[in-house]
Amino acid sequence: MLVADEVATYHPVLTENPYQPHMARIVRIHKMVENNHLFTLRFLEDQLAHSFRHQPGQFIMLSVPGAGEMPISISSSPSRPEVLELCVRRVGRVTDALYRLKTNDLVGVRGPYGNGYPMQEIMANDVLLAAGGLGMAPLRSLLWYALDHRDKFGNITLMYGAKRPEDMLFREELVALVDRTDINCLLTVDADPSGAWKGHVGLLPALFDYAKIDPARTYAAVCGPPVVYKFILQRLLDLGFPKNRILMSLERRMKCGVGKCGHCSIGYKYTCMQGPIFTYWDAINLPEMI
Amino acid sequence: MKILKLPKGKLDLFASVVQQFGELHAPVEQDGKYVFKRLARWPDARLEYDRTILPPKKYFLPPRETLFRYRPGEGFVPSTDGLDQRIVLFGVHACDVYAINILDQVFLGKYKDPYYQARRRNIAIIGIDCTPDKQCFCRSMRADFVDHGFDLFFYDTGDYYQALVGTALGDDMVLATGNLFEPVGPADIDAYKERSWNKRRAFHLDVEIRDLSEIFEMEYESGIWDQLGRKCLSCGSCSMVCPTCYCYDVSDDVELGSRAGKRTRSWDSCLYFNHALVASGENFRRDRASRIKFRFYHKQRGFVAEYGRPSCVGCGRCVSACPVNIDTAQVIDRLRRVEDVGSR
Structure with a gap:
């Protein structure tokens, strides 16, 4: 009883x-x-x-x-x-x-x-970080993790684009990275009305011209508004990136964060549990993803 | 599993004994339909019911529930209101027990939901066998029989209820009645088998769920979704009455004239416009067609990938509740058909 x-x-x-x-x-x-x-x-x-x-x-x-x-x-x-x-x-x-x-x-x-980036897989490889606008927010964690464990990674390339210089997130610290020799930090703005910007002017994909990337040994982490995915993903595929080495960070409505409330589901996965980091292979297999 | 039998004439006696294990709730008649409700008196119980309007889900995941109270200086203090209430749910059908087992997978898997967990622990379930009507397709969904998740389960075998004892608590209930229950003999087993056979033959509906996941993938762009989208009112009734729909929304309310407040969760539906709406204004399922497709897709495809089976148990409630007669079994049937031009 x-x-x-x-x-x-x-x-x-x-x-x-x-x-x-x-x-x-x-x-x-x-x-x-x-x-x-x-x-x-x-x-x-x-x-x-x-x-x-x-x-x-x-x-x-x-x-x-x-x-x-x-x-x-x-x-x-x-x-x-x-x-x-x-x-x-x-x-x-x-x-x-x-x-x-x-x-x-x-x-x-x-x-x-969430799952986070697969750090164990990424380590010992080259890393390409490609962000547009607010997409820098989740990538910054990966950026500093790689820089703080510099010997564990191969080449590190950052490509970040904002609308104007004053819209660039983390601008001071990113500009300070441009002179570092252990990272290829490429920053661009769509337009520079003030004329004071010393970096690149142009759209994000144009930065590929300044990057040396070996798709066979690189993980690409991409984050940004839909337009970023549209152009960057195509470019990466053209370069010959395997689909499971292209990592995307997604956002959805979430109420619980722990796989219960149902709002963040994409196709048959929950962004909060199996994401928010998905590979491009996931993306083409899950409807409604991007 | 311990199997016993209870003479039908002793059921009311059993019910009176079982009340010491918690407040007795059972299906009662209300405006020509049935609802699970606290029994004022035992004769109100209707054990020969077809289906209740709302499934027993409402006991484990209440339509509205306070999760936390917030007080400046104290932070978020968990609410434990009502969690330790002892209830005995009498007369739960197999499909509904099965549905609770499905909810267990979601709420008691990784990141256990402690509110659900407490209620699941404090609410006893006495199941009862039923006869399918023309809306039932639980057999197709493999939920016409359930082998766990209940404390006791009764099968009507004529003069007796044959009782499966599912838990130690169920056994305590049996023992508390003294010697009301009797051992079963070969004749009782035959009576059960006959009952089982008759039930199987009573089904009107039969849908095939094998390789349904794959067919859903193939028919993802099917025109059938637009047709359903034009019909569906996005009222969410199907979600509310579904024994396995568990989506919930969370909202914070501040008490008037203070900085204190509470965090409440309430049932939600993927058919509502804002289900996949994010703050930037982006809505990943803006069209009605994409939302009703998502509901089918998640039940019959998404859940299979995650938990190994569809989350639908074939109870037929969504069919009763839908104001525009969208019929789950028919939709599945149409998706499977070769000749249905509407699906292209």
Whole structure:
């Protein structure tokens, strides 16, 4: 017969709750680009701040108290722990509420979720990072991970395009990479009305002319708006990239992040569980993907 | 598995004993249909029902549920309201038990949902066999019989209910009745087999689910989806009444005049316009046709890839609930047909 105590002592909701947000303090708000701020967070619990580990390409569920919860990719590298950096574009109700918060205000964080980039496979190979616009946000984690473990990777190439110089995310730190000899950092803008931009001017695919890429030993990580996928993917295929070495980071509506709420499904996969990093082979096999 | 039998005349006695294990809920009649509800008195129970409007899903994944309360200074405090309520669900059909087993795969797999887990643990299930009507296709979906997921399961074999004892709790229920249950003999087993045979012959519908995944892939661009899209109202009724539809939405509400609030989840449907809408305004399933296609695709194709079988159990509720008579069995049948020009 069941004992009444058994129920009283059984509280997975309190002890093992995957939906439990952990409170984190906003320690810095860096206004990189109008409505594309970089929020630096640190968990209130020191233990959690020390132990939190993620893979490049993973995301968290970010709660803005009173407004809601949303998936945000992690822009900081796991090689630089203790804080989380999130590049958030102000685009909807919850991000609006986030933008009303100030340094030292509290938000909720749970995660990390998703598969992340297959680092074990990528290591020892060359890496090509190709991003347009906000696509730099998830790729930045991979970029700094590779640079912080420089000896574990072959050639590293970054191709990043923004509309204008003032729209370029992480501009200062990326411009500083241009002079480094251990990475080929190629930055371009569609247009430069101010005339002050010293980098390339032109569309993102034009940067291929300046990159030395060996498709047989390179993983390509691509992220950006649909137009980026359209041109970059075709270019990579033309170069002879195997379809499972082209990695894409996707976004979908998500409410749970843990394979339950159903919103992020693409074809027969959940973006939150089998993604958000998909290969191009996945993409051509899953309807509605891009 | 322990198998016993209960004389039919003793069922009310059994029901009165079983109440000590939790609040008794069973199908009752309401406006000519059936609903699972708390029994005011045992004679209200209707064990010879066809199907309830809502499946037992509502007990394990309530239509609205508070997950957290938020208080400045305290953060998100989990809500445990109602999770320890003990309920005995009496009279659950095999397809519905099967559906709960499917929900178990989603909610008790990786990242266990603790709210679901607590309810699943505190709600006992006593299943009962049924006779298929013309909307049932549970046999096609391999859900006409269920071998686990219940505490007790009753088969009507004439003068007796033959009872499968599924769990230790089910066994406790049997023991609590003293000696109401009797051992089964060869004649009882024959009676069961006859019952099983008769049930099999009673089905009107038969759809084939073998290689359905592949046919879905082949017919992904079929014109049938546009036809269904023009018919479908996107009302989401099929999702609400589906025993395995588990999509939910989450929303945060602030209490008036304070910074405190709560986080609630509620049933959602992939047929709603905003199901795949993201903040940038991009909607990955903007067209109605793409949404109804997605619902079929996820049930009959996506779930197979993920969990090894379709998430449909053939209960027929979506057919009853659809205001424009979209019939799941018919859609599958049309997709499989060679001569159906509508599918090109």
